[in-house]
Amino acid sequence: MPEKSEILIVSSDGALGASLAEAVKRETDIALAIHSGGIEAAVDATALSRASVLVAEIDATRRDHLLALQSLVARGAGRPIVVLVDACTDAVQRWFFQIGVRDLLRRPAAGADILAACRRLLAGRLDPPSDYAEVTSFLPAAGGVGNTTLAIEAAMQILGAHPDTNSVALVDLDLHSDACADFLDLEPRLDFAEIGDSGERLDPQLLEAMTTRHASGLALVAAPSVAGQLRELQGAAVLRLLDVVAAAFQHVVIDLPRMWHPWTDGILVGSDRTFIVTDMTVPGLRFARRIADQVNGRLTLKAPASVIVNRFERRFFPGAGLRRGDVAQALDGVLAGEIANNYQLVREAIDQGVPLQYVKPGNNISMGMKRILFARQQEERRAS
DSSP states (O other), X not given: OOOOEEEEEEOSOHHHHHHHHHHHTTOSSEEEEEETTOTTSOOOHHHHHHOSEEEEEOOTTOHHHHHHHHHHHHHTTTOOEEEEESSOOHXXXXXXXXXXXXXXXXXXXXHHHHHHHHHHHHHHHHSOOSSOOEEEEEEESSTTSOHHHHHHHHHHHHHHHSOSTTOEEEEEOOTTOOHHHHHHTOOOOOOHHHHOTTSTTOOHHHXXXXXXXXXXXXXXXXXXXXXXXXXXXXXXXXXXXXXXXXXXXXXXXXXXXXXXXXXXXXXXXXXXXXXXXXXXXXXXXXXXXXXXXHHHHHSOOSSOOEEEEEXXXXXXXXXXXXXXXXXXXXXXXXXXXXXXOOHHHHHHHHHHTSOHHHHSTTOHHHHHHHHHHTHHHHHHHHHO
């Protein structure tokens, strides 16, 4: 008989525990454990080790509750956690996702709703891919720096190195434009209204229906924009989307918007690599440096965010504009590399709706992105 998955609820509210127990009692594959001391009392290590998913009820206005939650997440060693909370600020919500909370439910929450949230997390936990996706995010330092072009090029380079089915997904989260779809001449099919406010209706089958496939094999996950309409999404819906995408693909490339959203921090924290894209101008270098310093100082990333200087032009003579030494000095310690300026190639590729390699194989933009993406592997090969 298969072992039951155990939900551990951390709450001093007896009525909440009873409600969840009532919902669970008919389930043959779920067990329930209750830590009645609440978030203030340390959870027993043995009970924590048995749990498959955690549910914690907290007061988001109390600093001791927030610190206790952070400790619980750390001790949970990657176990998915659902937080039950009253209305909280965007800043607190961002912090929840930053520390690793996987779902938020507003109090009072019915036992059936809590159980459904736990089942969604368990579905992802119990049926993961052999290797969870490597996530690479591209964040523009300013508008018009070529972030989408480089995100697409990165996805194509990764696809070239890993040409398997469901190898690479490109996720366009710049919700006020569907540039990725336009650049690749594809139809954006993602419908956030269909997947639900918290992404609760999204599963692998629905994701497949909302994914557009390029002839190269690249999968595009993008929503159509509506002129003159601003769209703001719940952080839970965006992070749920990325969870499902990351479970279905080996590599995920994310095109982020310039505007910071409540869910941006959570995406950066969950990314394996973060590239800040800028251009070869003094303001552009300053913007990128500032963003890199703030992101690296404020968030605990898997790897420090670094900067890609797009439209780089090599200049040898003083007085002819910025030179490579100026770029290296301005971005000392955070420079990932440069991408050559090749406006004509980019414009032709966009007009044709094809990747850069289709217009000119081995072009300088593609080679520059390849060097940046695979620099670590190249260094390891040389060292061995």
